[in-house]
Amino acid sequence: MRDFSHFVKHNAGVAGMDLALEGVSCAGCVAKIERGLFELHDVTKARVNLTERRLAVEWTDGAIDPAEIVDRITQLGYRAHPYEAAGVESVEAEETRFLLRCLGVAAFAAMNVMLLSVSVWSGNVSDISPEQRDFFHWLSALIALPASAYAGQPFFRSAWRALKARHTNMDVPISIGVILALGLSVFETWHHAEHAYFDASVMLLTFLLAGRYLDQSMRRRTAAIATNLAALRADMATKIIGDELVESPVAAIAPGDLVLVRPGERIAVDGVVVGGTSEIDNSLVTGETAYLAARPGAAVFSGTLNVSGLLRIEATKPASGSLLDEIDKLLRKATDERTRYIRLADRAAGLYAPVVHTTALLTLFGWLAFGSSLHDSIVIAISVLIITCPCALGLAIPAVQVVAVGALFRAGVLLNRGDALERLATVDTVVFDKTGTLTLPEPEVANAADIDAQTLQLAGRLALGSRHPLAAALAKAVGARDPLPAVVEEAGRGVRSVVDGKPLKLGSPQFCDAHQQAAEVNATWPDASVIAFSHGKSRAVFAFRQRLRPDATTIIGGLQRAGYRLAILSGDRTEAVADVASSLSVEAWQAGLSPADKIAHIEAMRRAGHRVLMVGDGLNDAPSLAAADVSMSPVSATHLAQAAADAIFLGDNLAPVATALELSRRAFRVMTQNLWLAVIYNAIALPVAIAGFVTPLIAAAAMSGSSILVTANALRARAARAANS
């Protein structure tokens, strides 16, 4: 029995649930799932979102058990995991929608105002009468003023927030530019002048909103996929209520609840063992690969793996607080101490705003000093503000970000934080955790070559009947697909079956009566874990070792050649770390570190002036992930590590780390180039504006020209991937 009621939302007789989907790739899947769900009675809504790989289901409240829906999707050949939508996500969705609405309004206004402006420009050189021009200008004002007031909100609000906090950002010059351009245009129209800048201000808003919308929606998409990944690693625990077993989401477990943990399952909550004995794999928590014994009375921690026996655990903390206290404390401290990175765009704005505003002021006084009228001087000064074009500057960075985040997404890197891209670009030192980061999360059979293929195959098929993690690794390594019939599991010892009248056993050397073979294997592979296999009279013992990620050697070598300083900081035993470090030829390594030691090492590097990227997966890495300048986690990492990391990478390979570093460097270069392009553009446009030659036509041409130039240059940020593969 499974209890998903935690995820169900009730609303006026209708129950609803959101699920993350696995295996959905095309329209066929969408139709199959939706149709399949509607075949259940009382389902009133089933809508798959193919972009975000999610499903929203609604049904008549009380008519269906939510578990039926999950089962139905499993029957259809997909996997679904209910998730709780984070509050941040719905706020972001609302913001994206608001940006799109603003963009629609701004684009409508820009098109219509431009239509009127082109008529005025062509009329000015032919036969327009002053009355007609005034009429067109007033009509433009009628469209542009309300449209700008609405569509400019994202900029005005952000600028206001920045000014209240007594600093500037890019939105301050943008807002000032737009408001002054509109004000000047109304004033000029009132005085029946030839020129008005309504088109410039709405066009500016349109371009900038387009950039912002793309940036925001790209970030939302990666965030949605990251949330799905968390849901896919479904955190369910088996609760014991009376004599009944109930599968319940971890979030619904309270202190005092009894939880059953089978061999091969991850322990979901911190607690105390009240029944059963087993071994615990702590590698995700401490990085240590040797197993620890667990018997009644022993404390166990969430995130660790139950290896061999059935355990009954009494939860001591609610799941949400279920972290090692010390790690939690360190994590919070490290996050607070992370130096506030000031983003490139804000640094550029900090330089840009005072320079441009001073120039405009000087222009005003300069023309006054030359005996020009106050009116003419103000018009020229404001045209300086309009032509200096926060447009190119405002697009210079978001455009690159959209392209680079998209390229990273395709390379299997999901960014958790907006400024991670820029921070990645400045890295010069990369620190790796060993277990689960440089090595794969599952061990490999080290002595597979010594064992004949038929035995391996048979053992692999038998292993499918066991939940022991080593058995699972064996089955995966052999590629076994069809399980043997009638497999019996003896808790804590192993599994057995009978094939062609001969007994088969897989488990501890005692269980399989293979002491002698085990001793031989242990002599060759001293740090390996072993399981034994017996088939009639023949015996085999498999040695399991942590395996490096398949491309670790290439990637580490590549990073070293690219000039990065590399280090390994691990919580595992010295011999195990030394082995990995020497096979990867990394000279700087430390073993047996506590989470606090790891932070100390990283802080020391940062004090020495290095920019540190930390790559780690364990609970023990989470504080150091937060302490580093920027951090990455593999998708197999613990929740806490993923939450602390700036980026998550997918798959068994280490290549995404190198790609992320390369792409971010390239993106940063293109951002800087774009800023220089904006500077060069201003260097040309500014004298023209100061001299008073700028007309609305020139302003419009300059604004679109510079925006297109900057956007086209931004597209080059994706080329790194092509060069890579």
Added chain:
Amino acid sequence: MEVLIYLVPLALVLGLLGLAAFLWTLNSNQYDDLDGAAWRAISDDEIGPGRRPNSPEDTLRSGAQ
């Protein structure tokens, strides 16, 4: 130039109609799943509650073909 009296309001109204249509598509969640929408457009029949493949209505329909 009297033609402006009709044409200008007409242009504005057409523009506003476009804007209204856009806001309507936005409010009815049509930009939430752009990948899915591309596929749904070419899917043959509507999927909805109460439309089970083995319902009498379907049998009738396939019989008529």
